[in-house]
Amino acid sequence: MWKSWPSIKSKPVTMEFEIPTNRTHKFWDYLEAGEFRTTRCNSCGTLTFPPVADCVNCTDSDIEWVELDGRGEVAAFTHVIVRPTSFQERPPYTIVIADLTDGLKILAWIEGSEMTEVEVGMKVQLKAGKTVDGEPSYWFVPE
Numbered sequence: 001m002w003k004s005w006p007s008i009k010s011k012p013v014t015m016e017f018e019i020p021t022n023r024t025h026k027f028w029d030y031l032e033a034g035e036f037r038t039t040r041c042n043s044c045g046t047l048t049f050p051p052v053a054d055c056v057n058c059t060d061s062d063i064e065w066v067e068l069d070g071r072g073e074v075a076a077f078t079h080v081i082v083r084p085t086s087f088q089e090r091p092p093y094t095i096v097i098a099d100l101t102d103g104l105k106i107l108a109w110i111e112g113s114e115m116t117e118v119e120v121g122m123k124v125q126l127k128a129g130k131t132v133d134g135e136p137s138y139w140f141v142p143e
């Protein structure tokens with residue numbers, strides 16, 4: 001039998017973190033320049049996203065920044081109608097996971113298409129640049 005315990009409601013909680021990026025900060029510099037780059041290990045060739053300072057496969061720190069071709073196909077998507085607090089000012093949006101020809105799966109917003117047009121297998125292109133708020137970012141557009 002389900003028992004309901006007495007409770008009180010807390011105030012809303014806002015969380016904000018300082019994320020150290022000293023060894024991968026170039027990622028945001030490249031985005032601002034309109035380039036989507038991530039890291040590849042020069043020892044074993046492992047391509048990684050998000051970018052890393054040390055290889056996730058062999059732990060070597062001999063890492064190079066490579067620009068991705070960025071073409072791919074939608075593997076999964078979701079429409080976000082009920083937005084988190086930080087996105088309340090924006091209209092509903094769609095997030096996709098795409099399989100890139102570069103061999104990575106990337107999750108990002110898709111811009112430039114109606115929600116009803118997004119489907120699994122849709123060809124997309126990864127873009128980099130600044131948002132309308134001037135923040136470096138990346139997103140997909142229909143190819």
Ligand SMILES: [Zn+2]
Binds near residue numbers: 042044046
């Ligand atoms: Zn490696």
